[in-house]
Amino acid sequence: MPGGNVLLEARGIVKSFGGLVANDRIDLTVHAGEIHALLGENGAGKSTLVKILYGSLQPDAGSVNWQGRPAAVGNPAEARALGIGMVFQHFSLFEGLTVAENIALALPRDAAGRGLAADVRAVSESYGLPLDPAARVASLPVGVRQRIEIVRCLLQRPRLLIMDEPTSVLTPQEAERLFETLRRLADEGCAVLYISHRLEEVRQLCHTATVLRHGRVVGRPDPGTASTADLARLMVGAEVGGVGNREGESRPDGPxxxxxxxxxxxxxxxxxxxxxxxxxxxxxxxxxxxxxxxxxxxxxxxxxxxxxxxxxxxxxxxxxxxxxxxxxxxxxxxxxxxxxxxxxxxxxxxxxxxxxxxxxxxxxxxxxxxxxxxxxxxxxxxxxxxxxxxxxxxxxxxxxxxxxxxxxxxxxxxxxxxxxxxxxxxxxxxxxxxxxxxxxxxxxxxxxxxxxxxxxxxxxxxxxxxxxxxxxxxxxxxxxxxxxxxxxxxxxxxxxxxxxxxxxxx
Amino acid sequence: MRVELRQRSADSRLMVWLSPLLALLLTLVFGAVLFAALGHDPLRALYVYFVKPLTDAWSLEEIVVKATPLALIGVGLALAFRTNVWNIGAEGQYTVGAICGSILPVMLPEWQGPLILPAVLVCGVLGGMAWAAIPAFFRVRFGSSEILTSLMLVYVAQLLLDWLVRGPWRDPEGYNFPESRLFEADAVIPALAGRLHFGTILALLAVAALAVLLGRTLKGFEFRVVGAAPRAGAFAGFSERGSILAALTVSGGLAGLAGIAEVSGTIGQLHPSISPGYGFTAIIAAFLGRLNPVGVVFASLLLALTYIGGESAQVALGVSDKIVRVFQGAILIFVLGCDVFIRYRLHFRPMRRAAARAEEAP
Incomplete structure (x- = not known):
């Protein structure tokens, strides 16, 4: 639950690509045990920010503290070693391999030993994400494929789990099961950084939220009390008063x-x-x-x-x-x-x-x-x-x-x-x-x-x-x-x- | 110091044509080392292999004879490869073309006249097309890789040929040798001079036709677009399936034509070894010729030289005839290796900073 220790603290993160500033002095604080929503339109800078946290991008400026100590996350392997796991929106699975083989590929060499199939079964069942380690990925539906990615992260006992638009490929029922898993993880003290643009599910699921627009933090609403309309307004920017229509109010009535x-x-x-x-x-x-x-x-x-x-x-x-x-x-x-x-x-x-x-x-x-x-x-x-x-x-x-x-x-x-x-x-x-x-x-x-x-x-x-x-x-x-x-x-x-x-x- | 490949801002047009020459040079160096290791004087060996065949009329003629099937198959493969269709089974299409083209001369030897030769050639083309249509069908219907299916069909075709010439098509007057009867005169492609036959003209016509098709027609443009960017092809309104089917069957038909032209024009009958691997060597000809029909002609002549040079080296130096395959393989490896520099250039940088960015993507 929110109020746990500060797990991750990012200060003044700046990242630009050519002339485009994707992250402009972003501050983000994530506590242990909270589900933290990262909201924003496409191009608001969400993906850039989490890639920096996960070590696949290096910031131009700013610092990241992990459990109170400065941490330079040089690459994803270092992030995993710290206890940061990430589930990508588009999965990186080999269709021709089995579930267990796919998981073994992502684990450190010593962890991918013989007991893996049993571990996979144990972890997946205890979190309500049943998986058959011997099944071939090619035959599995998308929701199950996502489970593989999640279990792959969970096997490494992460302290922070980053999820990039996880429900965009799920049916509502699959999404509901995922939420249960995430709540359970949070109860155990794991933090979840949850990227989404589905406001209703953010309100249901998340404890805290950070909203980005054009690479900047524009608000930190409380998803428990904010309405979807509040969140939407923050996301798309309400300060630009009415609607700027193009020249005049011509209503075309052509064919x-x-x-x-x-x-x-x-x-x-x-x-x-x-x-x-x-x-x-x-x-x-x-x-x-x-x-x-x-x-x-x-x-x-x-x-x-x-x-x-x-x-x-x-x-x-x-x-x-x-x-x-x-x-x-x-x-x-x-x-x-x-x-x-x-x-x-x-x-x-x-x-x-x-x-x-x-x-x-x-x-x-x-x-x-x-x-x-x-x-x-x-x-x-x-x-x-x-x-x-x-x-x-x-x-x-x-x-x-x-x-x-x-x-x-x-x-x-x-x-x-x-x-x-x-x-x-x-x-x-x-x-x-x-x-x-x-x-x-x-x-x-x-x-x-x-x-x-x-x-x-x-x-x-x-x-x-x-x-x-x-x-x-x-x-x-x-x-x-x-x-x-x-x-x-x-x-x-x-x-x-x-x-x-x-x-x-x- | 660490050496890196950096992508060029634009492909190097110079390297496109320099790469085969560089590959040839590297092959010669490789050959020199190989011959030295075998205990031969490298310079004399390379002379025997690559220069001597160019010095007398008989072997020059033989080079053109061997370049003919290579060019016929190679231009077809150039079309297929440009369409991003990897027909590796031209050897099988060549074989089935030879078999189908032989149906009339072997089963109806009494049919003579001016129509028999065109009929024989058409049967050969259709046979090659049909054999290539099998992997094409599996590719567009089930998405199976034509690389594997077309290659596996090579062995089916070779076993079929073997069975035919040892069984139903064995020449009753052939003293039990695994050969078909000899083609009657009207079913034989007329000679141009010596062992050269009219098939060489057919090859040149095919080269010209494909050069025009690829460079000047909407259809050829379609093949190139579908091969280079299938999504852009679909956006333009071109059918990817249609292009795949067409590219495979056209390349198969040309391989079939090469097969029947070889049997009818050069050999005169079917027997189990009608090809010294032309269908595979033509893959090298296509790449060495930059997937350009005219370039394929020159590459075919060079690869024909490796066949003749191999024979020459066998006689003069007593090396194994497998040396031909070694040289052809070396050329392909070197040309593909040098092709990397069309898109990339070498970049040198100090060691310290390189380590810092060792891992990038998850």
Whole structure:
């Protein structure tokens, strides 16, 4: 219970990556026996902070005290030796090996001896996390895989257990069992640092909380007494009064150009999110923003819109009234749609290919003069790439450089320009300004707004709530694969959106 | 002092072409040491192995004869490898191509005429394609690794050939040797000069076709995108499964063509040892030729030289014929090793600081 001895004390932790300050003078105190929530939006600096505590990153400044003594955690092995264990959001298990073999791999050599299977069984059962040491990981569901990771930590008798969004992959029942285990651990004096954005479960489970925003500590509410709304307000920042809508209160009433009707898709991978009955209409002239915390189905929604994951129903997606739910990306582009995915390298562009070839990547189906009778017109592709580079102010090495030679922001300008240059009637874009400097980001948002003003329907998926609020006419929130109804931006608040992001709509 | 590999900011275009030359040089040094250890004068041995075959017409001709199947298989493999499809079983597709191409000449020897040769070649291509379609199917349907399945099918194909020429297809007038009957004249690929046959022209046509396909067509672009970044390929609207199927069957078809061209054009009948490992050596040709169809031609000529040089060394120095495999293996290892420097450069730094960052990730 809270009030135990101070176990871990971090003071003034600073860590920056290039120009981005991920942790800005963060203080954190964790007591023995408490479950301490670390809250924040994506990019708030939670992961950076725990990686520093676990030794996989080194801070630029600041100090960490462990049980009252200064501790320099040089690497994860040192952290484990101190008694710090961590369960990652995405597991590091070998599917072809058994449970016991996977656990043995992570233990010091002398601990991984013959009695291990019995130890695994004993520890797992005493904490209500039953595991069969001889089972092969490949055959186990995600919830059980997480148990392996937890038991692996518990075998080393940790004093502090760090859990990175542990329930994001669990069913509610599995989550409930996990909470029981964590409470039991806390009762035994182990501290738990619990990263999450699900506010309701933080309120149920955690004794204390630290909220981060933009790399800084913005509050230390008491989860027992604070309401979910309080927590949401802290997380997404309430000091920016009302909603900053873009120029005027124009309510576009153009025709519906992009329609999604009752779209459901099973997750393709164990870490994927299933989409459940998503419906949405985007009219010409408006930008609809989809807010949400990463990993709630954004990737799946984008793939369903672009046609990378076709739906089973033709009418699940309609572009300008034409059903294309089962069509692939090329057909959808020919219907006038354009797509900009979140990941620039490897998804929107091929890193090792030249800009001209990357222009061909999404334009070969719509620009008839680029591929004539199956032959590529490389000269025309090169002129197209040059046009995009000059029109959208892409700073690139001279000639026709490979995509990976461009900086993130400039490649994003190229990728955005490649689609906008076509004047699409429908645009779906994911994380339009992710990892882009402020100047370029403003430019890209302006281009999106101009496209919408020209009559196009724009759907923008973003985890950056400020961005959503800045560019959207209407806002919907995606959480656990479900999409809330899109409401006019002027009629909603940060708090309401924050609550939906935290799973209040589930 | 500690030596590290550091990633270059951009791949070195110079190293892409310097790497095979460097590998060749290292292979020569390695060969010199090897011959010295075997008790031969290294310079004379290397002369016998690598230079002497280039000095007379007979062995030059033989180099082209051996380079022909290597180039045919190698360009197909270049296409497959660019698509990130690891067809290691070209030797099996070559063998099944040879078997299928032999069906008509062996079972219907009385059928003659101008149509028989095209039919024989088409059967060979189809045989190779069918054999490659098996690992392709398992890959796209069940996700099984084509590296293992295609390789295992090599041994199945070789046993099938062995059984055929010792059993149902054994030449009744062949004094019980494990051989099929000889192909009739119309089923034999016409000679160009000496042992050179028209198959060499087919190989050059295949090289030209694949060079155009990979460099100038949308289809070839599709293969390259799917191989380099499958997600970007899906985003572009290209079918990954389709590309995998196509890359495997095309490379299998070319290996099958190489098999029947060798049997029909060079050997004239089926017997158990129709290949000195062309299907495996072609893997080296593909990498040494930078997965570039034209580069594969030069690499095939060089690897053909290692075959002829091996024979020459066997006769002049009395070394084992296994020396050929040793040299081919050395070339592959050195070229893959040198390829590291396309993406990385060497970096030297003092020892003290290196220890501090020994472990990074959990």
């Amino acid at each position: 519906v150009r992009l329609a999604v009707r009752g779209l459901s898709l099973e997750a393709g991978t164990p870490f994927g999110v299933s989409l459940e009955d998503i419906s949405l209409e985007v009219r010409g002239g408006e930008i609809v923003g989809v807010a949400g915390v990463a990993g709630n189905g954004q990737d799946e929604l984008f793939a369903a819109l672009s046609g990378e994951t076709p739906a089973s129903d033709r009418t699940a997606v309609e572009i300008d009234g034409r059903p294309c739910g089962r069509a692939g990306p090329r057909t959808r582009r020919r219907l006038g749609a354009a797509f900009i995915p979140e990941e620039r390298l490897g998804h929107a562009a091929v890193p090792g290919m030249r800009l001209s070839e990357n222009a061909v990547l999404t334009r070969h189906g719509t620009d008839r003069d680029i591929s004539v009778g199956g032959l590529l017109r490389l000269g025309r592709a090169r002129r197209l790439a040059e046009r995009i580079v000059s029109r959208f102010d892409v700073r690139a090495p001279a000639g026709d450089p490979e995509a990976k030679a461009l900086s993130g922001g400039n490649l994003q300008k190229f990728v955005v320009g490649r689609e906008l240059d076509r004047m699409p009637g429908v645009l779906a874009v994911s994380q339009p300004t992710w990892g882009v400097d402020v100047g370029a980001a403003t430019g890209i948002r302006r281009e999106l707004a101009a496209l919408a003003r020209g009559g196009a329907a724009v759907l923008a998926i973003s985890q950056d709530l400020d961005e959503i609020l800045e560019i959207s006419d209407r806002i919907a929130v995606i959480s656990r694969g479900r999409l809330s109804p899109a409401v006019p931006a002027a009629e909603t608040t940060r708090e309401a959106i924050g609550l939906l992001m935290g799973g209040a709509g589930d």
